[in-house]
Structure formats: C-alpha cells, structure tokens
Amino acid sequence: MAPIPKPKPSTIAAIDKHYVDEARDWDSLGISVSLAGAECARALFYEFRWASKPEPATGKRQRLFERGQDDEEKMLRDLRAIGVEVWGEQERARAVHGFVRGKLDGIALGLLEAPKTIHVVECKSLNTKGFKAVIKDGVKKAKPLHHAQIQIYMHVLGYDRGYYYIKCADTQEYHSERVEYDVEFCLRLLANLERIIFTDVPPPKISEDPEFYLCRFCKHNSVCHNGLLPRVTCRTCIHFQPERGGDCHVSCARWAKPLSIDEQRAACPAMLFNPAFVPYEQVDVDEEAETITYRKPDGSIWIDGATREEAA
Structure with a gap:
C-alpha cells in the first residue's frame, strides 16, 4: 500500500498562516516601557527611529503573545479570588512628552503582605530558568527590564510600591516580590530616554563585535554593524523632529507640519537620510537641489535625494 502523502499545505501550516494573517504589522509611536531599561541605548535610538523593519509575525510568536495575555488574566483573577481588589488593567502610562509609552497590568489593594497599601502590579510568565533566577536574585538583578518597567509605572502613576507577580510557564508555580519605588533610578532612566528621543x-x-551577546540577535544588527542603510521613513529623515509638550507629537522641519503615523511610514519625495544613519563618507551637500553626496567604501559615489532605489 502506498504511503499517505504528506498534505501540502499542512493543517499546522494553515493554522500558522491564520495567525500571521491576523497579526498587525506595526511600529511603536515611541519607546515601549517594556524596553525602557534596555542596556543598549543605541538599540533604543534605532527602535524609536524605525531603523529596521518590524520583526515578521509567525504562528509561534503570536501564540506566545496570546499565552502571555491569557496568563496575565488568570493571575489577576487569582488575586481577586482571595479578596484582593484589582483595577486599572490596560490603563495607559505616558512619560517624556508621551514618547515613553506602556499599558499597566493592574493596580491592587488588599495584598496580604500589606493590605492597606496600593501596589502597581506587573504580571510575567517566565521559563524555569528565569523563574528560579528571580527567586534567587530578585527582579532588579535577574530581570532588569521588568524592574525598570514597574519603576516607571510607579513613577508615572504616583505609587510607591510595586507587586512583581510571576508564573513559571513550565511548572505553573507562582512567586511574587514587593518592589519599592526608587525615585533616583526613575529620574536617571527617564532623563536618559529623553536624550535618546x-x-x-x-x-x-x-560593542564593536556584531557577535556580542546583546548584538547577535538584535533586530538592528545589520544597520548598526553591517553597513545596511535604514528603512526609508520620516523617522530616518534629516527633517524629522520629535516635539516637546504633547503626546508623542512629531513634525517635519522641511514642510513645517505635524506628521501622522501613515505619513511617517510612507515618507515623502523630499526625504533625505539623517547623515548619522549613512555608513558612507559625506563629501558634499547641495541645499538648493536638496541632495547629500556620499563616497562608499569602494570609492563609488551615491547621491541621496537623487534616487531612493538603493535604500528601498
């Protein structure tokens, strides 16, 4: 009897495709609170300026995201089940003129460790290694990104206690840690983010080594280390201006106008790369023609503003 042929496309492939089709390709308006404590300031700069394409959606990635949301809802339900009052889920938090952005997991009152103290709640699902590291070393050392995240939420919302509430995805164990608000840490962190923005x-x-552990899997590795030109968007343009005093407002100095998110993604015909993004030697500027001329490492000349083909 002939073997049953492997179906093409397979059921699993079709499920993955469904997740990919349902996923939304997006660029962050600012710097996510979840990334604010990143060790590499350059990566945050590239993230804010949309230097690289968003990471492509996959079925696995989307299911992991959904699992995180499901775990968060279950963890908050479990707090309510023992009488803890929880509110503020997905409440928006903004800092640095709206460019540092996040959504809260929740706010809690009635935790048994301190029943009269309001806590900012941050829920996370970790693998066994990460879970044990937090138990051993605490969130500040074991998960500095999470520590920065909960600190910013406390700072923005005006609370002085956080509740770092984690679940081991492998064993379903829970662990929690009360976190004290650190005003000095927050002010330094937000000042650094403002400089980046x-x-x-x-x-x-x-690191100068593209294989350095923080660089190897960074989505900006090619732009940062390998001489790749960034994406063509308003955010990589010489005319791009973040604005103070609003909620993530940006404008174009060339046209003296605010920019919508769609306009930023599309860029206009007058787009010129910010020279700091261009890995070539700048040799000339023609203000009247609105072009910038560069010499590549091989000696050839490229005129930015004359064509967009090379940067596409």
Missing part, C-alpha cells in the same frame, strides 16, 4: 545622533555602540 531628542538626539539626532545614535549613541555609541554597546
């Missing part, structure tokens, strides 16, 4: 020059590389 309002500068036109990428911060120094965290």
Whole structure:
C-alpha cells in the first residue's frame, strides 16, 4: 500500500498562516516601557527611529503573545479570588512628552503582605530558568527590564510600591516580590530616554563585535554593524523632529507640519537620510537641489535625494 502523502499545505501550516494573517504589522509611536531599561541605548535610538523593519509575525510568536495575555488574566483573577481588589488593567502610562509609552497590568489593594497599601502590579510568565533566577536574585538583578518597567509605572502613576507577580510557564508555580519605588533610578532612566528621543545622533555602540551577546540577535544588527542603510521613513529623515509638550507629537522641519503615523511610514519625495544613519563618507551637500553626496567604501559615489532605489 502506498504511503499517505504528506498534505501540502499542512493543517499546522494553515493554522500558522491564520495567525500571521491576523497579526498587525506595526511600529511603536515611541519607546515601549517594556524596553525602557534596555542596556543598549543605541538599540533604543534605532527602535524609536524605525531603523529596521518590524520583526515578521509567525504562528509561534503570536501564540506566545496570546499565552502571555491569557496568563496575565488568570493571575489577576487569582488575586481577586482571595479578596484582593484589582483595577486599572490596560490603563495607559505616558512619560517624556508621551514618547515613553506602556499599558499597566493592574493596580491592587488588599495584598496580604500589606493590605492597606496600593501596589502597581506587573504580571510575567517566565521559563524555569528565569523563574528560579528571580527567586534567587530578585527582579532588579535577574530581570532588569521588568524592574525598570514597574519603576516607571510607579513613577508615572504616583505609587510607591510595586507587586512583581510571576508564573513559571513550565511548572505553573507562582512567586511574587514587593518592589519599592526608587525615585533616583526613575529620574536617571527617564532623563536618559529623553536624550535618546531628542538626539539626532545614535549613541555609541554597546560593542564593536556584531557577535556580542546583546548584538547577535538584535533586530538592528545589520544597520548598526553591517553597513545596511535604514528603512526609508520620516523617522530616518534629516527633517524629522520629535516635539516637546504633547503626546508623542512629531513634525517635519522641511514642510513645517505635524506628521501622522501613515505619513511617517510612507515618507515623502523630499526625504533625505539623517547623515548619522549613512555608513558612507559625506563629501558634499547641495541645499538648493536638496541632495547629500556620499563616497562608499569602494570609492563609488551615491547621491541621496537623487534616487531612493538603493535604500528601498
């Protein structure tokens, strides 16, 4: 009897395709609170300036995201089940003129460790290794990104206690840690983020080695280390301006107008790369023609503004 042929496309492939089709391709308006404590300032700069394409959706990635949401809802239900009052789920938190952005997991009152104290709740699902590291070393050392996240939420919302509430995805164990608000840490962190947002020059590389552990899997590796030109968007343009005093407002200095999210993604015909993004030697500027001329490492000349083909 002939073997049953493997179906093409397979059921699993069709399920994965469904997740990919349902996924939304998006760029963050600012810097996510979940990334705010990143060790590499240059990566945050590239993230804010949309230097690289968003990571492509996959079935696995989307299911992991959904599992995180499901775990969060279950963890908050379990708090309510023992009489803890929980509110503020998905409440927006904004800092640095709206460019540092996040959504709260929740706010809790009635935790048994301190029943009269309001806590900012941050829920996370971790693998066994990460879970044990938090138990051993605490969130600040074991998960500095999570520590920065809960600190910013406390700072923005005006509370002085956080509740870091984690679940081991492998064993279903729970663990929690009360976190004290650190005003000095928050002010330093937010000042650093403000410098990143309002500068036109990428911060120094965290390493010159593209295989450094923080660089190897960074989505900006090719732009940062391998001489790839960034995406063509308003955010990589010399005319891009973040604005102070609003909620993530940005404008174009060339046209003296605010920019919508769609306009930023599309860029206009007058787009010129911010020279700090271009890995070539700048040799000339023609203000009247609105072009910038560069010499590549092989000696050839490229005129930015004359064509967009190379940067597409």
